Amino acid sequence: MSEIQPLLLRAARGESVERPPVWMMRQAGRYMKVYRDLRDQHQSFRERSENPDLSYEISMQPFEAFEPDGVILFSDILTPLPGMGIDFDIVESKGPLINEPIRNLQQVEALRPLEPKESMGFVGEVLTRLRESVGNKATVLGFVGAPWTLAAYVVEGKSSKNYAVIKAMAFKEPTLLHSLLDHFAESIANYLRYQIDSGAQVVQMFDSWAGQLSPIDYDTFAAPYQKKVIDLVKQTHPDTPMILYISGSAGVLERMGKTGIDIVSLDWTVDMADGCSRLPKDIGVQGNVDPGLLFGDPEAIRSRIVDTVLKAKGRKHILNLGHGILPGTPEANAQVFFETGKAINDYINR
Numbered sequence: 001m002s003e004i005q006p007l008l009l010r011a012a013r014g015e016s017v018e019r020p021p022v023w024m025m026r027q028a029g030r031y032m033k034v035y036r037d038l039r040d041q042h043q044s045f046r047e048r049s050e051n052p053d054l055s056y057e058i059s060m061q062p063f064e065a066f067e068p069d070g071v072i073l074f075s076d077i078l079t080p081l082p083g084m085g086i087d088f089d090i091v092e093s094k095g096p097l098i099n100e101p102i103r104n105l106q107q108v109e110a111l112r113p114l115e116p117k118e119s120m121g122f123v124g125e126v127l128t129r130l131r132e133s134v135g136n137k138a139t140v141l142g143f144v145g146a147p148w149t150l151a152a153y154v155v156e157g158k159s160s161k162n163y164a165v166i167k168a169m170a171f172k173e174p175t176l177l178h179s180l181l182d183h184f185a186e187s188i189a190n191y192l193r194y195q196i197d198s199g200a201q202v203v204q205m206f207d208s209w210a211g212q213l214s215p216i217d218y219d220t221f222a223a224p225y226q227k228k229v230i231d232l233v234k235q236t237h238p239d240t241p242m243i244l245y246i247s248g249s250a251g252v253l254e255r256m257g258k259t260g261i262d263i264v265s266l267d268w269t270v271d272m273a274d275g276c277s278r279l280p281k282d283i284g285v286q287g288n289v290d291p292g293l294l295f296g297d298p299e300a301i302r303s304r305i306v307d308t309v310l311k312a313k314g315r316k317h318i319l320n321l322g323h324g325i326l327p328g329t330p331e332a333n334a335q336v337f338f339e340t341g342k343a344i345n346d347y348i349n350r
């Protein structure tokens, strides 16, 4: 393998690079025909994400189709839950389901600390194989869900519109919720360390539903646990760049910048220039093209990418969507996104 580190890793570390690296959240999945075909053969999401041969194959599908600069492990934020004693399933058209939602102290006290080597060896195996396969042609990304977002799933028991059950817990039994969040923070930090030791070069923490909190509650229930995960990982793995994503983060951007994170992943409801001006210079940005643009025509996609890249100029920037690519997106438009990102200097100099 050559000495040169892959582009996304160099950019994430803040080195000056020839262009912003490009990848997509949810880049493996239902919009790809090869994925849908494999899903017909292996209908359980748990099997697709926990059988190392399948998880490896799916992780590589977008790399083989588009050669993005990042290859993300095919898994889910809920995958570590069984290792802590919480069973779940992902049901087509319903989303995640927790068989026995966590609602009381006995349940929280019965949770096991995650031992990733024992319960999640398949993840380590996939990350190691991904690194061997992509070499320095791409950066291997690991990821986790942040404590608040994991708690939202296990307390609600499923995807939620208004988060009434976990908010009842937050505002009636805060001590109970804090012990659950703390348990997740410790376990998730260990899980990230394991992913990095197994081959992940950059890691992203998804606190997708932290944007559902008022800023004052974000400061109580989300930010301290994001920070705990980041601090614990940085203690042992200070050189691994960490990215933080929240959906609907416009009200808490400055707060995200104070968690110790290296890169803030912006959704598309914030203008890239405004997002940059609201974060300290040394913090990088990722994003933030509206996933809906990929239903538009190639010209619209290209011009939005150029706009985004120009607005982030002078900053550490990783080109991405503002949230995961949507099912039903034409694959040809995903191709336009990646190709434009990789040839961005030609488009800008035109």
Ligand code: CP3
Binding pocket: 024, 025, 026, 027, 028, 029, 030, 045, 072, 073, 074, 075, 076, 077, 078, 090, 091, 092, 093, 094, 095, 096, 143, 159, 206, 208, 247, 324
């Ligand atoms: O980015 C990638 O390609 C890696 C794969 C990945 C998945 N889930 C695979 C998946 C990642 C990074 C996730 C993270 C995840 N999972 C998040 C955070 C990111 C975000 O979108 O905010 C969240 C909130 C979840 C929980 C979850 N899992 C949801 C809401 C769903 C969708 C339910 C649905 O049916 O739309 C899942 C299932 C899931 N995870 C799918 C995929 C590809 C779709 C189901 C399938 O392919 O059968």
